[in-house]
Amino acid sequence: MKLVLVFLLGVVMTFGISAGEVGSDCTFKGKKLAGKVQFVTSFPDFKVQVVDSFPDLKVKKVTSFPSDCGQWQEVTSFPDFKVQIVTSFPDFKVKYVDSFPGVP
Template identity: 50%
Template sequence: MNKFLIFISLLFSPVLYASSLSSCSLNGVNLYGKVKVVEHFATFKVKVVRNFADLKFKEVAHFADKCGEWQFVNNFEDFSIQYVDAFEDFSIMKVDNFPGID
């Protein structure tokens, strides 16, 4: 009986809150908007790759309101990133056209 209760509690637990990249968000944070690059305590750790990125981003000057559009700022960011070589949350690739998730 205890195994059944554990199964039911896991089934309806808030663990499902963690979003996936397929919805252009991760852990409830949208992957577009104002981005600050930091060296420590970032919202996300990202790895820059040349091919097969999890997220293709386009740097924009204003109105970063679509998936993969990033406006780099020093203050008042929506989220922060830290560049890493390993153990990233997701990989990124800079593009000029068609940002987002494939």
């Protein structure tokens, strides 16, 4: 009985700590993670936590042509997807970089 409880506790902690996985094709829930992004406080497509280590995606902020994986151009209207920055329970974690964006 104790072994089962320890196993279940381990499973719950693993799922609670880890965020969602970004696919190797740079998608999450069917949406490509490159393009024009709008940062919102409600009704996001994704909840994202900014971290310094172990990100699910490395993001480079660009001012034009955000076509490659991890390149985000911030806009205020007509976004490809909307992101809410959170400190807990993210869909996935990102790290801002100056070079080599994409899935680590």
